Amino acid sequence: MEIKQIYDKALAHGSYAIESNGQIALVDPGRDPQPYLDFAQAHNGKIVAIFETHPHADFASSHLEFQKKYGADIYVNPKVGVSYDYKPMEHNDVVKIGNVEFKALFTPGHSPDHNSYLLLDEEGKEKAVFTGDSLFVGDVGRPDLREGAGNIKVSKKELAGMMYDTLNSVFSELEEDVVVYPAHGAGSLCGKNMSDDLYSTIGREKKENWAFQLKEKESFIDSYLEGQSFIPKYFPYEVELNRKGLESLDESLKKVPYLSATDTLEKGVLVIDVRDQEKYKAGHIDGAINIPNNENDKFETWLGSIVGPEEQFYLVGDTKEELDYAVKRAAKIAYESNIKGASLIPEGNLTSTEPIDLQDFKQNPDKYTIIDIRNTSEVAGGKFFDASINIPLPELRERAGEISGDKPVVVHCAGGYRSAAGSSILAQKLHVKVFDLSEAVNDFK
Template sequence: MKIKQIYDKALAHGSYAIESNGQIALVDPGRDPQPYLDFAQEHNARIVAIFETHPHADFASSHLEFQQKHGADIYVNPKVGVTYDYKPLEHNDEVKIGGVTIKALFTPGHSPDHNSYLLIDEEGKEKAVFTGDSLFVGDVGRPDLREGAGNIKVNKKELAGMMYDTLNSVFNELEEDVVVYPAHGAGSLCGKNMSDDLYSTIGREKRENWAFQLKEKDRFIDSYLEGQSFIPKYFPYEVELNRKGLEPLEESLKKVPYLSNTDALEKGVVIVDVRDQARFKAGHIEGAINIPNSNDNDKFETWLGSIVGPEEQFYLVGDSKAELDNAVRRAAKIGYETNIKGAALLPKDNLAKDEPLDLQDFRQHPDQFTIVDIRNTSEVADGKFFKDAINIPLPELRERADEINGNKPIVVHCAGGYRSAAGASILAKQLKNKVYDLSEAINEFK
């Protein structure tokens, strides 16, 4: 038996491939099938089963592609209410894959239709549990994503009670040496206090995870509900997308139009410039939103789906075909490739330029600027960097820009400089004020 964790750092998403006797089961696979196909080829094995813990809100799954193109069976809790062919698994139901057994554990709390999957090896020993978004390393999955999405909609307080029961009547009963393999790590918005570690054990979680320490149900519920982060615009859409299943990746990518130039861009359609901040400031299309796609640390997918709604079409622009290809593929990881109206290379001339902020003048006369703090509400709760700053979180900025009044020039900041590029470009498009991006210089003011 072999287990491989396939980790997508940009989405903080962990999926798993389990091989036994030439057969492979996948747990919560991401949109791109290639890493799993590579694993199958490496072990001369065949992918025969996909185990979905629940319809994920933060990434698009390839489960339907593996069913349609490779004949794999999809296993999921029947409460999910999917529209594709599947094999239902309820609490304690078992499936044999090669020489191992995968046992479903009903673990609601993050969602009301959530299964975890207990792996029992060839000798009958419980080896690992794939916990999806129920149990993380150091945390548990947030309970507020299914109030308005999915086949079953449940209020967050009721889900919080379910999570308490899951911890104490399901996970607490497992052997302490059972390895915990979650669907997410630090940086995911599906929890609030995740460890940087990508796996753990039941024993360690019982000792160290805050959720196991709160023995009184009411106290657990109160603590669980407080301090959750914002919900990106695309999360409810993603739940429905995964309940239906997506078109195979490569076939869908071929439908994305590539335009010969930007002259054909339709007015009124959102333009997303995927270049880094320096290149954007040196020259960009007037009104474009800068969401940099530079590396796996930039969370391009999350911010694209937080700023641009799932009902909106948008253009992608960049400096090279390779840059655009990468951005299109990353958009597809959240199922947004169908929203791309076109991808185009930027022209060399007639571009708008951003004037740099005079930092010395800003330090000496901060009162002469309107300072906009676009960090999340939970971040600002720990304190502002500027006493009189207006806090409007980035995901809400397009809708709330008119709350910024007055004739002063605007300085936009976040926590480290990445988000402020998007924020400044949004306000520059929507307001008449002069807008400056404080960018990484924010670190001098903390």
């Protein structure tokens, strides 16, 4: 038997491939099937089963593609209410894959239809548990994503109570040395206090995870509900998509139109410029929003937080390779069908962005309206500027009208990435100069 964690750093998403006697099971696979096909080829095995812990809110799953193209069975809790053929797995149901067994554990709390899967090795010993978004390393999955999405809609307080029961009646009963393999790590918006470690053990979590330390149910619920981050626009949409299942990635990508630098973009359609901040500021299409798409950028999260799931948009970049990369990353949250066209940046009629006069800003901050686009939870830890106004980036397009137009505007975040998007949004909304403080924000912390 071999267990391989396949980790997508941009989405902080962990999925798993488990091989036994030539048969392979996947747990919570991402949209791109290739890493799992590569694993199967390397082990001369066949992917026969997909175990879905729940309909995820933050990424699109490839479970239906594996069923339709490769004949794999999909196992999921029947409470999910899926639109595809599946094999139901309820609490304590067992499925044999090769010489190992997967035992379903009903673990609601993050969602009301959540399964975890306990892996029993060839000797029947508890080896590992794939916890999805229920138990993380150092945290538990947030309870507020299913109040308005999914087959079953439950209040976050009810879900918080379910999570308390899950921790104390299910996970606490497992052997101490069982390895915990979660669906997310630090940086995911599905929790609030995750460790940088990508796996753990039940024993370690019982000792170190805050959620196990609160023994009184009401205290646990109060602490659990407090301080959760914002919910990106695409999260409820993603839950519904994953309940239905998506077409294969390759087939969907073929439908994205590619445009040349001389093609005219339709007026009124959102334009997302995926280039570096410096290139964007040197010259961009008037009105374009800058969401940089480098390898370590959280492009998917911010695309799905700024752009609604019903909105069409153009992607623009310098090269075909740059556009291909952005299109594929958009597809990881099933936004490729929203792309009206992927276009090379035109050579003329571009708008440049005026750099901020840092010396003047440092000496005369009261001459500017300062907009802090960090999340509310970040601002609770302290402001960088006493007079700043907090409007989180995901709300900026809708709330730009709250900003007074009597002074130039300076936009900042925590490190410079989000302020590129924020300043580009306000530049098209306001009739005053808008400056991006960018990485210079570090001088003011």
